[in-house]
Amino acid sequence: MADNKNSVRLGEGVADDLKQSINQGLSDVGNILIGVISQYAKDKIQGINIDELFSKKNEKELLNLWSTRLVEKGLLPHGYAGLPENLLIDNLHQTGYLDGMYVGYALAMMSLADNDAPKDLLLAVRDDIRPNLIGHHYNNRNEFVERFKSEKYGWINSLKKEDKTEK
Numbered sequence: 001m002a003d004n005k006n007s008v009r010l011g012e013g014v015a016d017d018l019k020q021s022i023n024q025g026l027s028d029v030g031n032i033l034i035g036v037i038s039q040y041a042k043d044k045i046q047g048i049n050i051d052e053l054f055s056k057k058n059e060k061e062l063l064n065l066w067s068t069r070l071v072e073k074g075l076l077p078h079g080y081a082g083l084p085e086n087l088l089i090d091n092l093h094q095t096g097y098l099d100g101m102y103v104g105y106a107l108a109m110m111s112l113a114d115n116d117a118p119k120d121l122l123l124a125v126r127d128d129i130r131p132n133l134i135g136h137h138y139n140n141r142n143e144f145v146e147r148f149k150s151e152k153y154g155w156i157n158s159l160k161k162e163d164k165t166e167k
Contacts, residue, residue, distance in 0.1 A: 060084055105129050 052058075063085045071081040080088060108129075112122055147153065 063088070 064082050067076065067083050067088050068081045070076040071078055076088075109122065109126060112125060148156070
């Protein structure tokens with residue numbers, strides 16, 4: 001019986017040896033693959049021109065993709081898709097600026113109506129101002145402020161309530 005414990009049986013341990021051989025082979029193949037990929041990446045990285053990678057052309061392309069993506073997400077109006085950085089920023093400023101002008105126009109018209117301004121005056125103001133709210137490129141308020149402070153309009157801010165009828 002003691003001989004049975006020391007005797008080797010047919011096929012005993014073969015499966016374990018095969019698994020170990022397979023694991024070692026797969027490990028070797030995986031290491032070779034990782035080495036090949038690493039060397040390929042190193043070669044490619046060494047060939048990259050950093051100045052070219054961050055060139056104005058690529059910057060513009062990235063900004064174009066960015067603005068298009070913002071439009072797709074609904075964060076920008078559709079007309080802004082693909083605009084270069086300077087026009088994108090100018091248009092965003094202009095949109096806010098024109099929104100503010102429209103609110104000012106609406107407040108002025110409501111004030112005229114609340115103070116019983118004649119309908120002819122309301123129509124004249126409406127017809128003079130409303131066309132200027134659309135289709136113009138007013139990138140800063142100074143254009144209007146300077147016109148308003150000019151000799152032609154400067155008297156308006158110095159009017160007192162009792163001076164209503166004088167000009």
